[in-house]
Structures are given as structure tokens and as C-alpha cells.
């Protein structure tokens with residue numbers, strides 16, 4: 001059985017812990033490897049390596065740091081097929097989705113290649129007589145990223161790409177469910193020219209996370225995962241005066257106004273609700289048609305498309321969606337479908353009994369469609385994170401604005417309409433962090449910034465874009481005064497030697 005350990009100070013290591021976690025192939029249901037779960041000692045060694053690498057790396061000039069990012073980008077592109085296969089076979093998302101996962105991470109690496117410009121400070125000449133002010137953005141030191149199973153390439157790259165480009169050193173604690181891609185990315189970062197210790201990976205669970213939180217040398221933590229753990233990490237980290245951003249769960253809504261191009265809205269909804277088996281924080285698990293006529297039409301148009309979804313092995317190029325990540329997660333999703341039925345929702349299509357011939361032990365689930373979800377239903381309030389679309393019918397535009405605005409999560413929302421005025425009003429008023437107008441999954445590009453509101457985000461600084469540079473650096477402001485009167489002194493203009 002293959003064992004996946006850690007990557008510390010430029011090398012693979014098994015560390016000292018014997019605790020292990022099974023890594024499945026979700027398509028077959030087989031255990032394909034085991035991850036070693038780091039002990040506090042293993043994490044301390046990773047932090048030692050990052051702390052030792054920091055003084056030299058933080059002094060490397062920004063052009064050279066950018067060059068490492070350019071090299072890394074080229075190496076990841078060259079390794080794309082290998083990374084996508086590795087990712088798909090541990091996560092269960094299809095190969096095109098796996099390539100997308102790598103690609104969206106690479107876009108942040110491209111952004112980080114601009115670090116010489118992004119990290120420039122500000123300067124005010126003549127703020128007073130002989131007084132100038134300047135500010136500089138300095139790296140923080142050892143930084144940590146704790147990442148979820150559902151984007152094992154993109155989210156680590158979002159974090160370490162910007163953090164390392166800013167001159168920090170990094171420890172990534174990926175999900176124990178799909179650890180191979182983060183380990184491979186660390187190898188590629190070394191190959192790209194980052195010195196040993198600049199990027200380390202420790203696999204593990206709560207023990208490893210707590211070790212990162214408790215070590216005073218870790219200056220900043222970025223977390224992405226479920227909300228209860230996000231809140232725990234935010235409060236524990238902040239109590240130790242660390243800089244923390246912690247992104248949590250989601251339940252994104254797609255509003256469909258009566259004037260929308262229904263064919264387009266339905267096609268987009270199918271991709272955003274069921275793509276990647278619904279295991280995306282920017283998936284659209286709730287559709288909000290406005291008016292009964294729109295709702296009935298939506299259900300009629302969705303039904304044949306949900307039934308026609310091609311569910312297959314993750315490595316098959318033909319599959320629209322693959323299996324869920326683990327059997328335990330599939331059970332959880334199935335129990336939410338039952339809860340929705342018990343709460344009175346209409347089960348239009350039930351995906352629970354789906355089984356794929358030849359892969360009967362795989363963690364597959366068919367697309368499920370539920371109608372008449374209501375704000376008081378727990379299955380509507382909670383994140384399900386599976387191939388399940390709930391329809392929450394709204395009578396008016398006001399009700400459609402209220403549903404996502406009043407929901408506990410506020411990651412993303414979309415509106416489909418031809419009416420610019422209604423779209424503009426919706427975008428301005430809705431209490432959600434990322435809004436799509438005729439765009440179902442409004443993930444902002446790398447040079448803008450990603451982050452939700454309410455229980456989707458704890459902390460006040462978003463991922464990547466200028467906010468990312470702000471998160472991974474601290475600002476220092478210098479006020480300098482030089483006497484204007486230089487008469488009498490030997491004033492020699494320095495020359496280049």
C-alpha cells in the first residue's frame with residue numbers, strides 16, 4: 001500500500017507519527033493509499049524549516065521571487081496531465097474539472113508573477129518642510145494554509161502563491177482525503193528554484209492544525225473548509241494575535257426572473273448545480289424561480305436534463321460528473337435528501353439509488369431534484385455539498401432578494417434576467433459577497449478578490465488580488481526628515497562604482 005507522508009525542508013519524510021488515514025479511489029471504492037497524519041513534532045519540524053528559510057527568502061529581491069513563480073507556472077503546465085489524473089483519482093471529479101482546478105490555481109500564480117509591482121510601497125514627497133513619508137509592505141514570516149478536499153490544487157496555490165511571492169515561507173496542511181497534489185506542487189516549487197524550507201507540506205488532521213495554531217512562530221493562517229472549523233480556527237488564531245482569514249461553507253442561490261432566457265439559465269444551472277458532483281463552494285444548490293409560471297417551466301425543463309446527466313468514472317472524458325469523495329460523504333448527502341422529503345419537499349428526481357455498472361462499490365450518486373424548499377427547512381439552511389438541487393419558489397423580486405440575503409451563508413449568488421435595472425438593483429442590495437449576473441458561478445478572476453460574507457467567511461481580508469497581497473504582508477510607514485540647509489557641508493553626489 002502506498003504511503004503518503006510530508007514534504008519538509010525540500011524532502012519527503014514519513015515523520016514520527018504512525019497514525020494513518022485511508023485515501024480512496026472514489027470511482028472503485030478501493031483504498032489506494034494511506035496518508036500519514038502528522039504529530040505535533042512533525043509540524044514543529046516543518047515550522048523549523050520554514051523559520052530557517054525565512055530570513056534569506058525575505059531578502060531575495062522581488063524580481064527573483066517573481067522568476068521562481070514564472071518557473072513554477074511553466075513546470076505545473078508541463079505536469080498538467082499528471083496532476084489532473086492524480087487529482088481526479090483521489091477526489092473523484094472528472095478530468096476536465098481536475099484540469100480546471102489546476103488552471104484556476106495557476107491563474108493566481110500568474111498574478112503572483114507581478115509581485116515586483118504589487119508589493120511596491122507608497123511615497124509622499126514633501127509632506128512637510130523637508131519631510132517625506134513612505135510605506136512598505138514587508139512579509140510576515142512563517143505562514144500556514146489549511147486547505148479542503150474539494151480543490152486540492154487551486155486553493156493551496158491561491159494561498160502559497162501569493163504568500164511566497166511576498167517573501168514569506170509556508171506550511172500547507174492539505175486535506176487528508178486527497179493529499180497527493182499538494183505534495184507534488186511542493187516538489188515543483190523546489191524545482192522552480194525556491195530554496196528548501198520555503199514551501200513545506202504536512203499531512204494530518206486536527207492535531208496538525210492545532211500545532212500550527214499553537215506555534216507562536218506561525219504569523220498568519222489562511223483556512224478554507226467548513227464553517228464550524230473556520231470559526232474555530234479564526235477564534236483560536238486571533239486569540240493568539242495571528243493574522244487569520246477563514247473561509248467556510250456555502251449555499252448559493254440562482255435567481256431566475258420571468259424574463260430570463262430560460263434555455264440558457266437551465267443549461268448554466270445544470271453545470272453549476274451538478275458539476276463536480278456539487279462539491280464546489282461556488283456550486284448552485286438552490287434555484288429561485290420568481291413566479292409560479294417560471295417555476296413550473298423551470299422544473300419541466302430541468303427534469304430531462306438531470307435525467308440525462310452522464311455519471312461515470314472520474315477518469316473518463318465522457319462523464320459529466322464522477323463519484324462523491326467518500327462513502328461517508330455520500331451517506332451524509334443521502335440523509336439530507338431524506339430530511340428534505342421529511343420536511344415536505346417534493347422529490348422530483350431521486351439520485352440515491354444510482355449505481356454504475358462495473359463500479360458498484362464506487363461512491364456514485366445520481367442527480368437529485370427537490371421542489372418547494374422553504375427557509376424553515378433545515379435541509380435548505382444547511383450545506384449539502386452533493387449533486388442535489390433544491391428549488392425555493394419566490395412570489396416576488398423582493399422575496400428573491402430576501403432568500404439569499406437572509407441565509408446563514410453568503411458566498412455567491414447569481415441572477416438570470418434580461419432586465420439591467422433589476423440586475424443592478426439585485427447586485428446592490430443582496431447580502432452576499434460574490435454576485436453573478438447571467439453568470440452562474442461568479443468566481444472572481446485572480447486579479448480581483450475572492451471571499452464570501454456571513455458564515456462563509458471569518459476575518460476581513462479576501463483571497464488573492466490586491467487583498468491577498470495585503471493579507472500576506474504587513475505595512476510599515478516611515479516618516480523621514482532631512483534638514484534642507486546643506487550649505488557649508490561638503491555635498492558630493494555619489495557616483496556609481
Ligand code: NAD
Nearest residue numbers: 147148149174175205206209225226229247248249250281
Ligand atoms: P473540512 O472543514 O472538513 O476540512 C478542511 C480542513 O480542515 C482540512 O484540511 C481538514 O483536515 C481540517 N480539519 C478537519 N477537521 C478539523 C478539526 N476538527 N479541527 C481542525 N482542522 C480540521 O472541509 P472539507 O470537507 O475538506 O471541504 C469542504 C468544505 O469546504 C465545504 O464546507 C465547502 O463549502 C468549503 N469550501 C469553502 C470555500 C470558500 O472559499 N468559502 C472553498 C472551498 C471549500
